[in-house]
Amino acid sequence: MKTVDEHLADILAATHRLAPLDLALLEAVHGVLAEPVTAPVNLPPFDNSAMDGYAVLASDVAGASETSPVTLSVVGDIAAGDQEAYGIRAGLCARIMTGAPVPAGCDAIVPVxxxxxxxxxxxxxxxxxxxxxxxxxxxDVTEGQVVLEPGTRLGAAQIGMLAAVGRARVAVRPRPRVVVLSTGSELVEPGSSVGPGQIWDANGFALTAAATEAGGVGFRQGVIGDDPRQVLAAIEEQLGFADLVITSGGVSMGARDVVKEVLSGLGTMKFEQVAMRPGKPQGFGLLDDHTPIFTLPGNPVSAFVSFQVFVRPALRALQGLPPDPLPTVTARLTTPVSSPSGLRHFLRGALVYRHGAYEVSPAEGQGSHQIFSLSSSNCLMVVGDDVTSLDAGAPVDVMMLP
Known part of the structure; x- marks a missing residue:
């Protein structure tokens, strides 16, 4: 079996970042900046008032007090956006609005x-x-200053910064389009009734949501049965559209593992056993020379863990970001855990921060089919390949789930 690290390294070696696109600002939201952005002018570009009040000479009001106010003549009103030239001399002032240009001669603003x-x-x-x-x-910003670096994820504040320096368009690496296909004749759409031997498709929805959480744009396709021709046609149909394809189910050692059957020998596809639990059967490769396809196990927890460990870093790499794992902390176990020898074990758990330290408790159900314990957990405890047991109080690495 391959180790988790070996499989991830092979994935990242084959995954290349997307070409940048020139997009209008609101089309660029959540994209990753592909160019440095500099300010063409100072921000603010002119001295302006921070308050509604009066533009004055500080020396004129130095002796002002509640019992002995200073009276000045008001020579005009200056509004935000006013382009007329104003000047203030001793004994005079002007009413001024927030954001309005400070008149010549003025060196202080008195709030109204x-x-x-x-x-x-x-x-x-x-x-x-x-x-x-x-x-x-x-x-705030000086002319020529770099205000945003390449590799910055563009959220609301960053879009505002781009607009503030006058940019209408920007070069970004777009959010990858991720197509998710669930295979299996036992699957039916949520909202439909289930017959004998049938289950609702959880993977398609969970993986599509996970792709969106990881910075992609998830597109869930309908359930595909176990007909090899239908499976292959559905995958090929997406290759001209998707930046990354995910399938779940049909990759193990069974007699009707249809995904493995139809993709074996295509592109650079490889189906391998990875030394992990859950998620041992894995498939990955490039179809049409550039589109990564991940064939994940069908059990819902196996598919979800596989996404977080392998697909999430690849999505970051597509966007030109460091392929970092989920945020990881060290926590103390509240109860002992056991783990199979030779496998990296990802256990669901509840992480809390208490008395200046993290504590983690394993979920009760750890079967790869037990999605309730996954939905009730906020982390994955990572037990190393060479560790078979950990006592209560022992430190363990914990990956925090989105």
Missing amino acids: EWTDGGTAKVAIRRPAVAGHYIRRSGE
């Missing part, structure tokens, strides 16, 4: 709350030092 709100004359009851409530040009 410190005044009587006058329009022709204003009584100012508190002093303001030079620079008070003035946003200086370039105090």
